[in-house]
Amino acid sequence: MTDNRSTHYNRNKYEEITLRTEPIFQGKIISLQIDHVKLPNGETATREVVKHPGAVAVLAITDDKMIVVEQYRKPLGRCQVEIPAGKLEPGEDLAQAAIRELEEETGYSCEEVRLLHSFYTSPGFADEILHLYVADRLTAGEARPDEDEFLDCEAITLETAKQYITEGRISDAKTIAAVYAWQLYRLTGSYTL
Numbered sequence: 001m002t003d004n005r006s007t008h009y010n011r012n013k014y015e016e017i018t019l020r021t022e023p024i025f026q027g028k029i030i031s032l033q034i035d036h037v038k039l040p041n042g043e044t045a046t047r048e049v050v051k052h053p054g055a056v057a058v059l060a061i062t063d064d065k066m067i068v069v070e071q072y073r074k075p076l077g078r079c080q081v082e083i084p085a086g087k088l089e090p091g092e093d094l095a096q097a098a099i100r101e102l103e104e105e106t107g108y109s110c111e112e113v114r115l116l117h118s119f120y121t122s123p124g125f126a127d128e129i130l131h132l133y134v135a136d137r138l139t140a141g142e143a144r145p146d147e148d149e150f151l152d153c154e155a156i157t158l159e160t161a162k163q164y165i166t167e168g169r170i171s172d173a174k175t176i177a178a179v180y181a182w183q184l185y186r187l188t189g190s191y192t193l
Contacts, residue, residue: 052128057085059178065155107143
């Protein structure tokens with residue numbers, strides 16, 4: 001009997017071999033480099049690569065409402081409603097980072113968080129991986145945002161979250177993914193398929 005399904009997926013079928021790397025910029029959060037690569041056909045090309053330490057985000061639900069923050073996002077030139085999130089510190093435990101970000105940005109604490117998904121935010125030019133956690137059984141407290149963070153925290157219904165998506169007030173991938181995970185949970189009892 002012949003099995004027509006692929007039994008092995010070649011993840012590196014189109015691998016680009018780095019010939020050399022030119023550091024361009026080293027910032028507080030990201031760095032930028034130009035990689036000179038050899039393509040699968042033997043030709044060469046350049047790739048602009050943003051290096052990022054990774055981040056965590058938290059889907060936090062209390063009283064059937066999602067905790068969000070609104071803050072100004074300079075690259076967009078406007079305010080944005082998002083779930084609590086932030087970059088990882090070197091060597092930081094992912095779950096502890098999620099708990100920390102939730103407390104710092106919203107004041108809410110929880111005993112534990114569960115990983116829903118980890119995904120790359122924009123793999124065409126950046127290596128940032130974002131780890132999306134869910135937290136429930138929250139306890140309200142006092143927010144402690146970073147000294148350069150200015151934000152408002154609110155708890156919104158699923159209907160409001162969907163309206164914010166329609167209006168463009170929520171337009172980032174992590175928050176949209178969180179809203180759909182929450183909707184799935186309300187329909188099936190599970191945040192994942």
